[in-house]
Amino acid sequence: MKKTSEMESLTADIIVSEYESLYRMAYTYVHNESDAMDIVQESACKAITKCHTVKPQYVKTWLYRITINTAIDLIRKNKKEVIGIEDYEYGSEDSYRDFDTLDALNVLSPREKQVVILRFFEDLKLSEIAEILNENLNSVKSLLYRSLKKLKVELSEGESYHGK
Template sequence: MKKTQKMEDLTAGIILDEYESLYRMAYTYVRNESDAMDIVQESAYKAITKCQTVKPRYLKTWIYRITINTAIDLIRKNKKEVIGIEDYEYGAEDSYQDFDTLDALNVLSPREKQVIVLRFFEDMKLAEIAEILNENLNSVKSVLYRSLKKLKTELTEGEEHYEQ
């Protein structure tokens, strides 16, 4: 078997193993089932066609990076479109059902959102996140704690009204 074919097979295997996580991550960005599926499919295509350029040990984190970038590209492309509330789609079948938490993610910058999604939604270790985002581990830790503080503020903002 040729080296190219081995890399394509390895890449396809990782994509299949990580498909649900990649989908959930894409969904947190676009909040639309069909767009999230398109992102994962486009990312898989990009990964399989370019996998020869990556060392095998970096494939998984590289695929996550492609998926994040593809989601961000789609958001930028569609930014000029105005979405009405009737077009805003919550995935009935999706495993992220806490919409207050999903809405709270909107207070985060894209970088902060990436760290939170990878850490808590995809249960990745901080070292993996640093590798995916190509950042220093201490930077990722700082972003994580700053993001958690923002989320806590956002999620507890209205609670004092209910306690009275």
């Protein structure tokens, strides 16, 4: 029992330290503050309940994976797709401020979007991203490279379109 208690404590500590990152991750999927908070809360409950099934060194990446899956499940449950920039809540306190970049993320597939968000918005290492997505490192590198090329094209087209 002591082992379970220690894992619950470790998991709770990681949840607290990563809460803002997990919230931002969830928000990029649902674009709604309330839903993002619900996702993080549900993910935290799942993690604490099942933490005894994971090795301590993998708790952080496992928690990100739970959050991603919970966000995707909510989207499926509500039968809605990720919404466009016109539906963002501009009055919200969110640290993602570059709306052109956020809008450009919509050209990416869900997998591509995950890699870009984890790498640049959450500042995770490629090896951590590979663990979270259960992919090999070279696949993650390749996916990130392709995603960045797509984003560059999208953002440069947007600049010429808006006359910047």
